[in-house]
Amino acid sequence: MNIVACVKQVPDTEALIKVKPDGSGIDEGGIKWVMNPYDEYGVEEALRLKEAKGGEVTIVSVGPARAMETIRTALAMGAEKGVHVSDPLLDNTDAYTTAAALAAVIKGLNPDIIFCGQRAIDDDSGQVGSILAAILGIPQVTIVTKLEMADGKIKAIKPIEGAQLVIESTLPCVITTQKGLNEPRYASLPGIMKAKKKPVDVKNAAALGIATEPKAKVAKMTPPPDRAPGKIIAGDDPAAKAAELVRLLREEAKVI
């Protein structure tokens, strides 16, 4: 099987995020970068599929030079090769352009199945997998927590409010992966040693022939507002204090 797993490098969930003073994005100084946790499920599922059915796993990532570390991590987990779309014109680009870049790479790979995390934990847009499927003109199953493959088809489970859907799809297709699908493995030491020698193609936008002008732009990024200070209701009479609390909840906070 020819399997593709898309990965994005994102700030560690434990990193302290600071917004740049001009609101153009986050201050990247001192941030530790990791593989998007939802993409890890995709890489793991790709490796399990390969181990069960044979074939190879290609890792594709769009991101600045440092994203190579994340591709190497996936190679250390056991993927065979990588493609790194690295171009300053694509730094912090939108979901459409990212998907277009991925599609341009993946078309040439002719895969049976493509994995993407259901969203990235940095911008939380959750669109790339779906746009990618649309550009490639293939089916998609999103937010998958269980996957089986038989007779050239997949059967996927997707939880919805109060129930779960069992979805069948033909191949090739895009699967976006959700927590619960599997437990991603750790890179092994022999895997780390081999990863250095595995091939990674580096391509820029021109080589892929894609437009770099994003369709959507982040106009401004602001940190969440500071929480307003609490209010202490003074007085000695509990009944009066309770009445005042109800009044404030109704008239000021407008929550009851």
Next chain:
Amino acid sequence: MAKKFMSMRNLHFLLYEVFDTASLAKYPFFSDHGKETFDMVLETGMKMGRDILYPALAEMDRNQPVFEKGTVRVHPVVETVVKECGGGGWIGAHASYELGGQQIPNTIMTAFRGIFAAANYSASVYPFLTSGAAHLIASFGSKELIDTYIPRMFSGQWQGTMALTEPQAGSSLTDLTTTATPTDKGYYLMKGQKIFISCADYDCVENVVNLMLARIEGAPAGIRGISLFVVPKMRPDEKGKLVANDLNCVSIYHKLGYRGAPITQLALGENGDCRGWLVGQPHKGIRHMFQMMNEARIEVGMGAAAIASAAYYASLEYTMERPQGRKITSKNPEEPQIPIIEHADVKRMLLFQRAVVEGSLSLIFQCAIYADLVNVTDGEEKETNELLLEILTPIAKSYPSEMGILSVSQGLQCLGGYGYCDEFPLEQYYRDVRIHPIHEGTTGMQGMDLLGRKVVMKNGKAFMLFLGEAEKTIAGAGSIDELKSCAEALTTALERLKEVTGALTGLAVKGDIEVFLADATLYLEMFGITAIAWQWLIQGITAHHALAKLPAAQDALFYKGKLATCRYFFEYELPKTQGLATRLMRSGDGLTVKMEKEWFGD
């Protein structure tokens, strides 16, 4: 629970900026490696520590191993840790390619193990005890032993241990009585008892391989009659099937801390059928065992520094959040309270912890680098590295162990009453860290090793080499204004150490050996503080140069913190050597030697 237990930023600082481990790649043995590999190794270690070990920290403390039906039931996470470490190649990581390892430098694996130890010390000992035991077989064992044991130990299928202590022979190995009777079948029949053997029996491992000291029947008395054996719990028969080897766990001890790892009492040869295989030469057991012992001592230092690191970060996080009191200059009780980290005395407690933790880590990596260089250099260069490693090993073991207790205690103190309660991990760290001055040679033994053996060996050559290294660092600090006073203080401290060393060895020359060694522990303490000051000066110089390059804001804060902690060490810790020197210069009075035991009666 606190988010951080070991700082990756500080590991990078020490491993890459202070010690330049990436340059080890210039030696053929390490030529396949570089910073990229090391980064991935450390990241994987941190991930495993964070995901697997750290969440089980308190559980393993509260659910101690249980001895039932002849075996020891341990926390289920042990199986995961051993399996992941075996499957991931981490147990044999440092070994040569021929043995199935990946030739990762000891320095990097020391950091990896330190991450594990900080996450959960008890859980970390299982895989890495096996590393040490396997290394011993690889160094001195026959090809047959290597082929039989190493692959299964590296894969995590079989646990390794070191089995030295007996009920009547703890620090005094001379008195051990476990016997090995030769047979004509290539093995020995073992008989005796061992106690305090970590991880020598538990339920989720296929086999246990004990590296055991015993006396071959008829061997000379004393240390020169002791040999080293492989004594497995289950032995492979002719067809490779495992059969019981008449080696049984008869009980386990319940400990103050470090409760997730069982320490066992073993009975050997109760039915006359416990087989052992000689490792190395007969009667050279102690010498062979000391290879593992020396590695284990540095590992113990790392264990202590790692627990102190976890305690430091837990207390740091708490002091940032806990509001209590107002600035001493504030008279207005209506003003909001301030986080306790703003109080000078709390900052002092945090600085003390950081000074101990990061000073200890620095010395441990310094030793780890020497150990790596011993493996890849020859001739005089090799000897220099060997001697520096030898003289610093008792310090790298004892300083973190003894000071780690005080460091964790200050962490606990930062939390006040909460620190004393089990809702926070500090009380567990305080109990866990207490083992380190005891196992792998007590602090008293380390003191005697340093003063009685290491300082005087080869006419003081190792001592002179240490002084030379420290003087090189002082020279490097000479032109830096902000470190000038530290450099001068270290010069004075080295002079003081020379003077004390001269006075003490003078007692030895007079033949008064008992008096010479009576205050060896104090000497070790004084030497330890001086050696850590040297390491802090190295870190200060590195931080100074890094700051001069105008780094990113976050990095600048880190380097400023380093420089402040360096100054703290020189102002608050190094002066303690004066008091120690005062006593040591008068050690000739033999005060403790002359104290009669009857005078303790009351």
